[in-house]
Amino acid sequence: MNTPTFRNWQSVQDEVLRRIHSREWKPGDLIPNETDLAQEFGCARTTVNRALRSLADSGLLDRRRKAGTRVASQPVAKATLNIAVIRSEVEERGQKYGYQLMSRAQAVPPVGVSAGMATDTGQTLLHIRARHIANDKPYAVEDRWINTKVVPDALNETFKAVSANEWLLTHAPYTHGEIAFSAASASKDDSAVLSCPEHSALFAIDRVTWDGDASVTKVRLIFAPGHQLRTDLK
Amino acid sequence: MNTPTFRNWQSVQDEVLRRIHSREWKPGDLIPNETDLAQEFGCARTTVNRALRSLADSGLLDRRRKAGTRVASQPVAKATLNIAVIRSEVEERGQKYGYQLMSRAQAVPPVGVSAGMATDTGQTLLHIRARHIANDKPYAVEDRWINTKVVPDALNETFKAVSANEWLLTHAPYTHGEIAFSAASASKDDSAVLSCPEHSALFAIDRVTWDGDASVTKVRLIFAPGHQLRTDLK
DNA sequence: AATGATTTTATGTGCATACATAATAATCTG
DNA sequence: CAGATTATTATGTATGCACATAAAATCATT
Incomplete structure (x- = not known):
């Protein structure tokens, strides 16, 4: 040998x-x-x-x-997902990207949000709702809360032209975060925004990012029916 | 300084x-x-x-x-998901794991499957359906096709006690794979197996693994309502 | 000015060596 | 013999050096 x-x-x-x-x-x-x-x-x-x-x-x-x-006795399969900016995600599929701001307001969030972001219960956050569009069809709804104590600059941004999704990446660095994937049934509102039947099964991503021990933003992205998140397994 | x-x-x-x-x-x-x-x-x-x-x-x-x-100009967030054996996944939550084989048969798969696995259209595969249980409640349905040309040993295994999910890991190594996450509406069958209302929004994982250029197995896992896949963002 | 050859430069990697560290195994001690 | 102490061992990593390699920059040639 x-x-x-x-x-x-x-x-x-x-x-x-x-x-x-x-x-x-x-x-x-x-x-x-x-x-x-x-x-x-x-x-x-x-x-x-x-x-x-x-x-x-x-x-x-x-x-x-x-x-x-x-x-490894149970070789854990690791799938690495690249969570890109939605615009890039759409454009990489060769589709035309569009964006619409639906609402922008300062408000005290529901306790679920303030708990998830570890902000004071009474603290006002910036609330953004927007729609992402691919080839003129609804692609995803973004429902986001921004901690303006950590990112005060966000108050000077209208988010009419640039999505918060994109703006935050270059303006608010984060140290770590949590992300969760799940399925959600389309609410009446979701169905209107994504122009799909009510109770459709929709893919959802929830994400919270942190800068040190202060939360930067919490976002829920709900995608139009049929959305798949794919990657390779190694 | x-x-x-x-x-x-x-x-x-x-x-x-x-x-x-x-x-x-x-x-x-x-x-x-x-x-x-x-x-x-x-x-x-x-x-x-x-x-x-x-x-x-x-x-x-x-x-x-x-x-x-x-x-990086667009610091791509990378989320690494550890795709573990379902039993471990359940046990790590401190829940009692259960498993039920629902069916096991050799059959010619639908074209969607043979195409995804790049097997000959007429080739017979081993088809397994099983239910995973956590704390006596349905956790997930596994619908799997196994390429018995690549894993002939699977024909000698009943999969009554050990799930294919687990058996394959230790008996059929793979070189790479693809995985996709999506949301699916509960079919009549799904709703029966997972004891949930029809058309519930369910989280689904589709996975194909390969050994070199031959597919090993293709599986679709559909989880009971409310299932979340979470991980950290770095 | 376009083309092609050459140099320069920053990262990529291999190696020998040394020491650090964690975890097990062996030993000592009351 | 239980419990504490010490030795051993395999991985983890820092270092200086050398050379490989890719790609940009420069130069030479037509």
Whole structure:
């Protein structure tokens, strides 16, 4: 048996993948340690480390100090979704993008919102409702609350030409956020805005973003019937 | 101005993040090259590289050889979803998991399925329908087609005790896949299986996995009303 | 001025080495 | 023997150096 030498970390990764797929290393199995693999592959331990770390990042390997590296017994599939600006999303499908501001007002939000944003219950926020359009057909409704304590500039913006969706990205950086996907039944209002039958099954995204421990914005996007969010699985 | 030294790549990353969030480096800006940053931070270029590479991976920086590194002009939010086995998903919520096989048969699939799986139109596949249960209430319906040319062992498995969802993970490795999320209106059948009103808005996941250029399985999971898929945004 | 060859430059990666750290295993101690 | 202490070990990472590679910038040639 000839042992070819692996010059770069990608080829090491490929070989490890091959062994996993060929079930030479089965889920749950402990694989040789980095030093041994480096020797076998004829490369530096650093290179093996890079390859294994990358595979661990993608959920295929479980690594623990001293305990070693093993093939994930339940390889968690990781799907990475790129949450882009809606305009780009529409334009990338080769469709014509349109935008309509429906309302813009300062108001005290319902408790669900202020709780989710961890703002004071009485605190006034900026409330925006808008419609995104693709090829002249309703694409999504955006219902957004903006924390003007964190983004005071938003008060000077009409959001008539640029959607809050887009404006915030370049004007209000955030450190982290939460996102949730679900299905919602079209309310009377939704059905009017998206011109679809009432009680249609609609895809919804809820998102809250934070700058440190202060919430920046909370948004609910409801998409027209048939919307799919797709990505690759690795 | 004192220039603290950064000993590890995480602290370098934190500092870079700070500068981005503080808008010292704005979206689209070209940032100093690795060598300069290394000097400023008092660490090796390798360390800076590690930090910047990691940020580029998460979509916050755009890097190109010779052209340098710049802050992503549209910082694409990336949400990574961990698609786990349904049993684990349920158990992690502290709920009691249950499973019921509804049907198991070899059949020629509808063209939509054979097309999606790139199998011959006349080829027989293994068709499984099952119900996942959380705390004695319906959780999700699984409708799955398995390519028995790729996973012949599946023919020897009854799927009465172990769900295909789980069995495949440990018995049929895959190289890549596609996944899509959408909303679906409950069919008569769905409503019966999930014990919910007809036309309820249900969250659905469609997934096809591949081993090389042969499809392994195609599955549609439809969840009981109210299901949410959540994750963090980075 | 258009085209093609060459240089420059910033990132990408490999390697040897050293030390850090977490977690297990072994040992000691009351 | 339980519990605390110490040793061992595999991964994690920092560093200096070297060279690879892509792409931009420059220069040479027609």
